[in-house]
Amino acid sequence: MKLHFYAMALSFSGLVQLTALGQSGSGGQHIDQAFVQEHAILYPGNLQNLGPYSLGSNEVGNIQILHGNTLLKPATAQFQVWGKLVEDKSYLPIADKNIQAINGYQGELVYLDDEAVFSNAWAGSLFIRHELPTAHILEGGSNFDFLISDGKQIQYLREGLEQAVVLSAPQEILEIEFDPIQEKFWVLSRERLFRFDPLNKELREMLDGKDLRSMSFHAENNELILGTAEGYFTYDALSGKRSDLNSKLPWNEILVVESQDDELWFGTTKGAFVLLPSGEFNYYYLERWIPGEQVYDIAFGENEIYLLTDQGLGTIVREKMTLEEKAAFFDEYTRKNHIRNGFNASLxxxxxxxLESGKLDDSDNDGLWTSMYLASQGFRYAVTKSPEAMAQIRQSLLAMERLFTINPVAGFPSRSFERSGYIEQLADPDRWQHAPDPEWDWKATTSSDEAIGHIFVYGVLAEIVEDDWVKSKSIELIDTLMSHILSHDLYLYDYDGKPTQWGKWNPDYVNNFPPEVGDRKLNSSNIIGMLQTAYHFTGKEKYKKKAFELMDEFGYMENLMRPMAVIGQAGEESDSYSQMLSEAWNHSDDEMYFVGYWGLYRYAFNPELKRKYKEAILDHWQAERPEKDALWNIMTAMVQPEKFDLEESIWFLQKHPLDLIHWNVKNSHRKDIELLDQNFRRQSTTQVLPPSETRIARHNANRFTLDSERGGRSAYSPGDIWLLPYWMGRYLGVIE
Structure with a gap:
């Protein structure tokens, strides 16, 4: 799909939570304003012998790459559709030139070959001969004057210069930068920094260094930025004062440095990063952003940053966008790419x-992922009355209903279904079953996370969507599922007449776990919320009676109120099943808790219970705050709108990438992160990295996971990941 934007067409379980979050949190309302949204366009190609004079761009966005002596240009690409690099034959006479360097100058492209500095701009009038036939370093001054080098010598060039100025360099030259403030050239070698003065034609040594790699003159601060094999430092062009080496970077083996306005860009042997005026880094590594690892040259367009790697060109596109526009893009993207039989599916x-090679895939959690997407469309319709949202609500609600009707077990929701003959039952005979309708198969063994997803979304639709069919169908499905659970003694009974592995809320199962095992708290919290939802919409006393029985006689209130600080690993005296379930924090449990909090809090039987539920929810939220997950925060706004980490929620929504393909991601090598010792929570760093730099993850995943090897073989839907927290935030009024 072509990309277009609608504005334009603790101490917790032994782990100390080291986080920069304020203790009070932020609340209130975010007034939606345009922010900079980035995405990448890639042009793969195997490139060799690259350097800081291999890439050039002009003011109208023409890009050229010097590979050997051949000029290449990017072609035929768009968002999520890779392009290619082709030979640039725009100017046929250039094909006969032995071009050895390319650079931008006053908004145009300038070339250096074995005879001259020249350009096709300015009517081709720029043509200055030189005396260094192997020169491959080129930098322009302020008035069509140039300094070139072959690594051993430098030559100053200016039209009409009576005598050639050629000087030998004490060391091999790597790069030249012009200083427009002092009207001088800076010349870099591996261990020295020199300054060349065009007036007295003198090359003067200014600084000793070690393993210098690249430099850029940063006019904003009148200083040089010098990249090394171990980081970078600054050099004041007037005072000669240098800073300490900064090596706390995403990666510190620097190959190229460029400055653009108030930003500093670095190309390294492991991707590129930019230092923003705020002091934060944005890191661009692997195929979500660039086609290769090593970044040799950087150039700039009006709204683009070009990163030249050993495996092709990556273009970082920056466009102004509001969250509303991002939601419009994701809404359309989801409908076009991720709807299977009404389900919210992965590719x-x-x-x-x-994406064009993708197959819409079933999953164990079609009901859960669809419930979260369907809820987002419910919130969207409640806010906007969008006909598109209503159409999708009807489609997905029909899919959710058919999970019940496609199998022969009364009140039992299937995990998924598919047309017969397209799923190999023998590969998974416990799950895939033939439906009574010979055209279809259905997936069994439904789990508790599916069940809580069903009840969550039906409660949302029944409460907030003003449509008679949607309301009545949602209430019918609540009653259908909860009647099955009650009639089967708080179990989900499958086709074989036995409870599924996880569909269990009976006290014999729940209270068999030690108090520190999370399932005891989780299942208690979920079933009380489910029963409250059923009573709220059906008025049937059986649901209310069972809920109070569980709370008063079987300790479910004590279970659900148990502080998160207690949840941890089961002791050695516990059974092996409890120990297995508590090896580490289960982030799927977080998703089940928070999805269940909708019914637990909103449909509480009385104000006193609501007060207690709020206490439990806020206790859980405190444990989750380091993840900066927008869904957990905005769910918390339901119970505490004045304090729920609003800024972190907007950070998540704005920083989330548009590209949801599962590219490989690596961050464990980074030097700008502080690693924590292994812990129960599996929080790897003191600060969570932004979603744009980590793996694509649903809300049931650990956001502190640093590396992921997925090879670009699948793509998640934004329907549950992004659209649910956004549209819930709109409905709750915290995003306006």
Missing amino acids: ELNEPGK
């Missing part, structure tokens, strides 16, 4: 990164 890609 399995036959070819890495190519």
